Amino acid sequence: MNNRVVNALAAACVSGLLFAAFGGTAGAADPAEQVKDRQQTMKKLGGGMGAVAKFVKNEGATAEDAAKGADAVLAVAKMDPKAIFPEGTAVGVSDSAAKPELWASWGTAQERWSAMRPAAETLEAAIKGGDRAQIAQALGATSKTCGGCHEDFRVKKQ
Numbered sequence: 001m002n003n004r005v006v007n008a009l010a011a012a013c014v015s016g017l018l019f020a021a022f023g024g025t026a027g028a029a030d031p032a033e034q035v036k037d038r039q040q041t042m043k044k045l046g047g048g049m050g051a052v053a054k055f056v057k058n059e060g061a062t063a064e065d066a067a068k069g070a071d072a073v074l075a076v077a078k079m080d081p082k083a084i085f086p087e088g089t090a091v092g093v094s095d096s097a098a099k100p101e102l103w104a105s106w107g108t109a110q111e112r113w114s115a116m117r118p119a120a121e122t123l124e125a126a127i128k129g130g131d132r133a134q135i136a137q138a139l140g141a142t143s144k145t146c147g148g149c150h151e152d153f154r155v156k157k158q
């Protein structure tokens with residue numbers, strides 16, 4: 001191999017490494033953006049739960065609204081928690097309210113996240129069934145999965 005080829009290979013290697021180092025996070029915005037994205041995602045959960053609650057309490061939401069709400073919760077519950085809680089987005093970054101414990105106890109946090117899915121599935125089934133008492137119960141159970149995680153891993157707003 002002549003020197004020129006070696007140099008070209010070395011250059012290709014270096015750019016490959018750079019790509020590996022930075023390529024993986026390409027598109028993932030800065031931590032402040034990631035916090036904002038997470039808060040938006042959480043708002044979808046809140047909105048979905050709110051729609052079901054409005055239906056249960058007979059406050060103007062239709063069964064269809066409730067079904068859409070449960071769908072929204074289920075869609076978020078299916079997301080990878082790693083994408084929702086990227087490292088380096090704990091309290092201190094922008095207005096993040098995520099405690100550092102969430103990452104320190106990642107296994108527990110993941111369990112909390114996974115618990116939402118079956119609860120939301122039960123909720124969705126209850127809405128399809130149309131029994132308001134059953135829907136209320138499933139809503140309460142889903143809400144507990146939110147509260148459990150917030151209790152441990154979310155800084156209480158003053």
Ligand code: HEC
Pocket residue numbers: 035038039040042043045046047049073095096097098099102109110112113116142143145146147149150153154155
């Ligand atoms: C795995 C843990 C976890 C689960 C499960 C979870 N949350 Fe959260 N939630 C958090 C954390 C952490 C924050 C703080 C996020 C931040 O400020 O960056 C938060 C913030 C929120 C917020 C405030 C968003 C904002 O505008 O700042 C709402 C609303 C919310 N969650 C609703 C819900 C609902 C509804 C559910 C259940 C259907 C749920 N969350 C399930 C951890 C969780």
